[in-house]
Amino acid sequence: MKQSDPIFRLDGVTRRYGNLTALDSIDFTAEDNSYISLLGPSGSGKTSLLRVIAGFEAPDSGRIWFQGRDITDLPAHERGIGFVFQNFALFPHLTIFENVAFGLRNGAINPPEAEIIQRVKETIEMVGLTGLEDRNPDQISGGQKQRVALARSLVMQPKLVLLDEPLGALDANLRERMQTELRTIRERLDVTFLHVTGSETEALAMGDKVAVLDSGRIVQFGTPEEIYDAPIISDVALFLNRFNLFDGTLKDGVFHGAFGSVPVSGARANETDVYAIRYDRTQIFDTGSTDLPGPALPARYLASEYLGSSIVFLFETEDNKTVEVDHHLSLGEPRDLEVGRDYVLSWSPEQAIVFGKELAR
Numbered sequence: 001m002k003q004s005d006p007i008f009r010l011d012g013v014t015r016r017y018g019n020l021t022a023l024d025s026i027d028f029t030a031e032d033n034s035y036i037s038l039l040g041p042s043g044s045g046k047t048s049l050l051r052v053i054a055g056f057e058a059p060d061s062g063r064i065w066f067q068g069r070d071i072t073d074l075p076a077h078e079r080g081i082g083f084v085f086q087n088f089a090l091f092p093h094l095t096i097f098e099n100v101a102f103g104l105r106n107g108a109i110n111p112p113e114a115e116i117i118q119r120v121k122e123t124i125e126m127v128g129l130t131g132l133e134d135r136n137p138d139q140i141s142g143g144q145k146q147r148v149a150l151a152r153s154l155v156m157q158p159k160l161v162l163l164d165e166p167l168g169a170l171d172a173n174l175r176e177r178m179q180t181e182l183r184t185i186r187e188r189l190d191v192t193f194l195h196v197t198g199s200e201t202e203a204l205a206m207g208d209k210v211a212v213l214d215s216g217r218i219v220q221f222g223t224p225e226e227i228y229d230a231p232i233i234s235d236v237a238l239f240l241n242r243f244n245l246f247d248g249t250l251k252d253g254v255f256h257g258a259f260g261s262v263p264v265s266g267a268r269a270n271e272t273d274v275y276a277i278r279y280d281r282t283q284i285f286d287t288g289s290t291d292l293p294g295p296a297l298p299a300r301y302l303a304s305e306y307l308g309s310s311i312v313f314l315f316e317t318e319d320n321k322t323v324e325v326d327h328h329l330s331l332g333e334p335r336d337l338e339v340g341r342d343y344v345l346s347w348s349p350e351q352a353i354v355f356g357k358e359l360a361r
């Protein structure tokens with residue numbers, strides 16, 4: 001492989017199930033030695049994409065390249081690509097050691113026993129499982145099973161590991177800890193992780209880059225900051241779960257919505273007209289305030305939720321839409337609000353992102 005080659009590339013990869021197009025002519029290039037999150041709603045094609053790259057399924061059309069080689073017609077076990085399943089898929093009758101050794105003992109390479117022992121030991125140590133080698137999978141915790149699943153893949157020294165919702169089976173605390181560990185382990189190994197998740201928080205926290213999949217297409221690929229600051233279509237803003245999205249009409253550079261009519265300096269091409277403002281850029285004012293930074297959206301205060309580093313305030317607009325305001329505690333104490341009282345929400349118009357049928361970027 002040349003130094004400049006991407007680790008893998010997809011050229012027009014399409015996968016259909018009957019009439020349904022699960023992957024719709026996907027072009028995608030992944031950099032070597034990176035952590036890529038693949039984010040998308042349920043049914044967007046995330047698992048199908050991983051299975052096609054791994055070789056568990058063949059694409060209907062398109063080619064798959066790995067380390068500069070066309071692997072489209074290569075069987076899964078000859079691809080040298082690791083796969084970590086959501087449910088871990090450990091062998092219940094084998095010890096942890098033998099689970100991790102399985103691929104080395106049963107693969108094409110067949111290394112000598114001394115090397116197998118050495119590699120399994122090193123990998124078990126790296127994922128923090130030393131001491132548990134002789135246990136069976138039913139004698140370890142969920143987080144430990146997750147590590148075994150990862151070790152089983154890493155022991156084969158792959159250059160690419162595909163992880164299908166690897167943290168989905170873990171509780172919230174453990175998930176957060178494993179996020180950090182997965183990143184640390186990957187950085188040590190000069191390996192690329194392609195990590196599928198339906199959680200926007202996980203995708204943004206973990207990926208050096210995030211690919212957003214929607215209806216079988218990669219609609220955006222960028223750093224977490226790029227995706228968060230500039231979602232390319234309103235559906236991406238919707239999955240991110242950090243924007244208040246308002247329907248309305250964009251006409252002649254003015255957006256008409258529940259908050260009045262606001263001039264718009266630029267809009268992104270989209271299937272519908274949508275006005276987006278981030279939760280943490282939406283501000284709360286008393287009714288009748290004269291110092292609003294922009295549009296005025298009347299809303300009734302419903303409730304708040306404490307999230308550790310921030311508080312989310314929930315409001316309801318006159319047309320029964322829920323609007324969220326996120327107040328970071330680093331900005332100081334939030335104001336006291338009275339449940340059931342009417343307030344006005346406002347924001348700086350230049351912080352809004354407008355999506356329109358009419359105006360291209």
Ligand SMILES: Nc1ncnc2c1ncn2[C@@H]1O[C@H](COP(=O)(O)OP(=O)(O)OP(=O)(O)O)[C@@H](O)[C@H]1O
Pocket residue numbers: 017020022040041042043044045046047048049198
């Ligand atoms: N073997 C199959 N036969 C028929 N349809 C399938 C098959 N596998 C997946 N699909 C369909 O293809 C689409 C994409 O499915 P896929 O499992 O890739 O989505 P996903 O993004 O991984 O979803 P989730 O997050 O719910 O797992 C869905 O509409 C699904 O119903």
